[in-house]
Amino acid sequence: MGIIAALIIGAIAGWLAGKIVHGAGFGLIGNIVVGIIGALVAGWVLPQLGVSLGGGMIRDILSATIGAVIVLVILSLIKRA
Numbered sequence: 001m002g003i004i005a006a007l008i009i010g011a012i013a014g015w016l017a018g019k020i021v022h023g024a025g026f027g028l029i030g031n032i033v034v035g036i037i038g039a040l041v042a043g044w045v046l047p048q049l050g051v052s053l054g055g056g057m058i059r060d061i062l063s064a065t066i067g068a069v070i071v072l073v074i075l076s077l078i079k080r081a
Contacts, residue, residue: 038068
């Protein structure tokens with residue numbers, strides 16, 4: 001995957017995760033970072049759980065969003081502590 005595609009998928013996934021986890025958006029750059037980290041997290045967690053989402057760009061966005069939601073929930077728990 002190219003760097004531009006990774007940035008676009010990260011931005012979309014971070015934005016979606018920010019909408020799902022209310023009040024947890026970090027702006028454009030922060031959302032890209034959260035989305036890319038979320039993609040890495042999902043790339044490790046989902047296969048461990050036996051989850052397969054198919055193929056293509058939609059799968060990449062969906063799995064990155066799931067990972068970004070996990071990251072945002074963990075970050076919000078750390079903020080509260």
